[in-house]
Amino acid sequence: MIFTSAGFIAAVIIPAVLYYLLPKKAQWPLLLIASIGFYFAADKRYLIFIFVTFLAAYICTILMGRIDLKTKAYIDSNKDKITKEQKKEVKGRAKTRKRIFLIIGLIIALGILCVTKYTNFVIDNINLLLKDGSKIREMNIIVPAAISYYTFQTCSYVIDVYRGKTTPQKNPFKLMLFVSFFPLLVQGPICRYDDLAPTLFGEHKLLEKNISTGLTRIIWGYFKKVVVANRIAPAVIALTGDTDTYKGTFVFVAMLFYAFDLYCDFTGGIDITIGISKVLGVDVKENFNLPYFSKNIKEYWNRWHISMGTWFTDYIFYPVSVCTPMLKLSKWSREHLGQKIGKRVTVYLASLLVWFTTGLWHGPAWNFIVWGLMNYVVIMASQELEPLYAKFHGKFKVKDKPLYGIFEIVRTILLMSMIRMFDCYRNVPLTFKMIGTMFTKVNLKIFSDGSLLGIGLTAADYIVLAVSFVIILTVSIIKNKRGHVISDNAFTLRYSLLALLLMGVIVFGAYGTGYDMTQFIYNQF
Amino acid sequence: MKKKIIASILIIIFLTGGLWFLQRLLMPKYQGKIVEGAMIEEYYKETEGHDVLFIGDCEVYENFSTMTLWEEYGITSYIRGSSQQLIWQSYYLLEETLKYEKPKVVVFNVLSLKYNKPQKEAYNRMTLDGMKWSMSKVNDIKASMTEEEDFIDYVFPILRYHSRWQELTSDDFKFLFEKEPVTVNGYYLRTDIMPQGEFPDPMPLDDYSFGENAMMYLDKMTALCKDEGIELILIKAPIEYPYWYPEWDEQVSSYAEENGLTYINMIPLSEEIGLDMSHDTYDAGLHLNVYGAEKLASYFGQYIVDNYGLEDHRNDPKYTKIYEEKIKLYNKMIEEMNNITEEE
């Protein structure tokens, strides 16, 4: 199911209206019904997968909670009798028992994810190593929609309960709602239980403010997705499909187009998600913070797909880098390899793991893995170069000049866009080759000889894209400066602009079948 | 608070008004070479009812001159037809028309019985977009949609035509609110001549029986006319191509007999009607031009006057004024069409 299908829109509007008509107690159950309905409509079989994940999380966290309660009760009732050591031992034992349930929960949730999404990838790679006769055949597995998102969301909840950060949700239906909340099922973000729970299960009055921010986000999201992303996507497909024709500067154009496409598609989608949630009174954390205004890659990753970045930091980077073997390794390498290297070992290793898994999470393909590793290399390189930068800035004092800021922003955008080309080409060597031609086969003529009109975009499309670009850029700059675009009090202005934007989306949106005049020409009888 | 309410109302008006305007602007106007999409909505401008109502595809709206029926017999008639009008579309159009008037005779051209399933979006659009909203239209859309179509696109045609913003012409602005008539009482006239050529041999079919769905709508049509006390005449226009198989003819004959209807296959009557297919057709025999259509109307008019005792309204003050105008329009159209033909 996608945001732009008529079914989706209907399936959102109906529960949204009911939501405020029904008694407030019925609000979250309604959301649960709607969420299950969504999965049901997408594919009945998906429900089984999400249900197993939910059930594992529910049982494991309830059991963990029980262990905590028992331990606490034991310690409380025997406060005076036991020594500090005994107390520690009891706590330690509890922790070990909790860990069993943590591991069971994670294995089930991640296991489903791995089996459905990665089995064939693993088989393919093993087959590369095997001789002809002994090849394994690929499996025919269904991949449930949004599985990467809800699995990660569920895992974070299980881990948080294990860590004692979150108290387990006793009501299974509420937990099921957390796992399956429908606006998140298209493309995330990955929400944390503690962030989402208060508003998700709360009772909501119809507030003008929620409606207005919600609607603004939804229509703005559709604008980015339908007018820009849908329009430009075919050009990206065209430019990356015919590698004999579209090389050199075409690759550069493809790179910029894809940067624009992905930004509008992804942030637009998240805008819609957050907007829908907001209309329902549910607060979903921001997933983007004007990422293309970042001055370096590290900053970029703090502002792009934030929920994914923090997930990997909290649940992979930190635990891996501060676990005992890592600390020992760090100590050992400091003693044997010197302070300079020793200090870096942990961070380097943990980051490598983070970026490898980040790549893999994006999809079962080497392209994504290499993409992740490229990010890793660039981040580590810029980390190492920091002293050099400091020196440079010490000497030239350009750091605060606005022009230099723009240079940094453009540099970051270009670098990220280039790395992202792994997403576009068939395989890794081809991507390297095509990026190479960008530098070796510069051909500026393509901007004037009309070639750019032959890639699925008409002159009218270019005008729409250019105008949209200006609108998006202006809005972003205003938002960056003031933190908001239209003040909450400017009621009339806001809704007038929204009405205009909505008309723009309907007319200039790229959806449906093109109007093919010849098809309508009377040709039979 | 009060201010907000007023602002809200104004904005909602602005939004719906804007969308309505854009929708009108973006919908195809069918005023140039392709006019078939403008026929259905023209009916709503009629002020008086009619004695005879034709329903069907191009074999009615291009072959029966409604003005000849008036001039020669004083019969008021209207053709509710559109291109490749499928039988359920004819049925629902009839159902809808009966809400506005009650004709004495309904004439249905049976060629569309050969289609048992929705065919092509383009034709659906030309037939359905012009209809006013009613349950008939809703059912009609449901019956007509091809697999790829969405109901919502009919409710809000702007969703279907939005990409036409790139192709807007001055016509789209000119005919934004008021279109020019493309037919006279549903008759679309042509004055050019292209003699009938040779038709390809008919293709043998596996199965000559009409589809269940198509027959169901014929049943419904029969029942509706019976209920309303209207005479239903089934006809097959005197056009040889697309081929009208004898097996089909037999089926319609026996159906008419069983249901006490009149069925006239006009193909063998061509000579009696006086059609000269080297002169009376504009597209090599697929449709009649005005010369042919007048002959056919003249012949058929006589038939219904003889058999259904229709009143001659030529001296009825209720109609004379209206039809004076219509005849004027008819002659103007002939003249204009002649000019175009000559230019070409």
Add this chain to the structure above:
Amino acid sequence: MNMQQRNVMEYLDKTVLQYPDKVAFSNGDIKSDLTFAELYKSSRAIGSLLSIRGYYAEPVVVFMKKHPNAVSAFFGCVYGGCYYVPIDEEMPKFRTELILQTLKPRVMICDEETAELSRGMDYDGEVILYDEAIKTAIDDQRLGKIRDEQIDTDPIYIVFTSGSTGIPKGVVACHRSVIDYIENLSEVLEFNHETRFANQTPLYFDACLKELYPTLKFGATTVIVPKQLFMFPVKLVEFLNEHKVNTVCWVVSALTMISSFKTFEKVKPEYLDNIAFGSEVFPIKQLNIWREALPNAGFTNLYGPTEATGMCCYFKVDREFDLDDTVPIGGPFRNTRILLLNEKNELCKDGEEGEICVVGTSLTMGYYKNFEKTREVFVQNPLNDLYPELIYRTGDIGKRNSRGELCFVSRKDYQIKHMGHRIELGEIEVNVNNIEGIRHCCCVYDKEKDKIRLFYSGDIETGEVITVLKDKLPRYMIPNKVEKLDRLPLTANGKIDRKKLASM
């Protein structure tokens, strides 16, 4: 149909009396030609040898080059009361190994070259050299006895199909279904003793039945086309002319290879007047090029699964088609029934899509040593709860058009759900194939990443393809990746290799 016939070899027995010195099988090289008399003699010699050595009613692997002699070895097996299992040096190794594992054959017939190769295989049975075998003295008595004992449900051959899972399954066909097939096919395609076939498919596919047995039945001639010619369209057509070929039954890709390279501007087939094609959808644009080049030729679309002995439906192209139409597969051969069953196992209503199921004598026996898989697809007719009646479920989706003709819609697994819409990959292919400059195209669906991928070859840039598709298809049907390749990979019998594309 000759109701007395119980054995396919009766065709040869009869024809050899009529045309003893006529060439039956040729590969373009006169030295290799086999006349009916030679064929009769050599295959009966092989049959005698097999019987003398004690092989009876068991699989005999024929591992030989694509050569007239291989055909003679096939028939030798049948004379000997065994069933032949053709394998080929060009078969992927894992496939031959899997076949040997499944069959555990005791005997294999090879030529000099392949005997060498067989040593490297995991096989320890007897190897009979073809050249030696044909020297055996024919034992008419033995062969007569074998013939008397045989019944028409005894198997003739096993051919292995790849199946959608990639694991080859051996389809066992018997005399009765082959005779039924050959009689009805011959009637539809009007073969006679003047027919000169050009064989395209490898001999290890059932598709070659179309040439082998009618050749025996009518005393016609089959020319085996050297495989490498299928890369040089002009030479291929010249070959057809040189050998006065008037009939071809080929896979579509082999035909479109000729038409899409503008071959007809240089050379046209002079004798060819009977063209049957199948196994894939023939793009109308290409079909039109063929029909224009050969206005007097008959074109027949054949459809059928190996499991129903080759082909079971045919459609004689009798009219012009719009570019976005597909050629119907028409209706079944005589003595075969087609059921279109919807998901509820009911007969489809008008225009409703359903799975094509085959009923009749043409059904093969099932899969060799694989009762489980056999039971999955050879099932009790769900419309009949009164007595046992097997049907074969093809896994193909079809529907009837407004003329009542059966049309192939897609493989069950090409119907995908993408972004909430049900999409027919074939529909995208039809639209792409109609674009000027497209030679071949193929659409695959990547489930893990939820992406539709289109591959094509031709003289046209992706930009143009996208521009056209944007006008023809709704947004959600536009492929997420479009890639131009120099040529699309083909499977062994010349069809586009979807599996390979999917893993690219």
Add this chain to the structure above:
Amino acid sequence: MEELIKILKDLHPDVDFDTCETLIDDKILDSFDIVSVISEINEEFDVVIPAEEIIPENFNSAKALYALIKKIEDED
């Protein structure tokens, strides 16, 4: 406390760790810094800070971090 300040100063000499209470909120310490600090604390104080304690509240100021160290030492 002094040792802790020294560890932090090594990373960012230009920050006044005695007073600053928004080390995380203002993005002065990033994830790499945090990992370095934790491994140095491990050596200096022989205290293992578990991953679940890596939350902004514990790292926003030197004071909070010191309190965390003490709390873990206490529990040991």
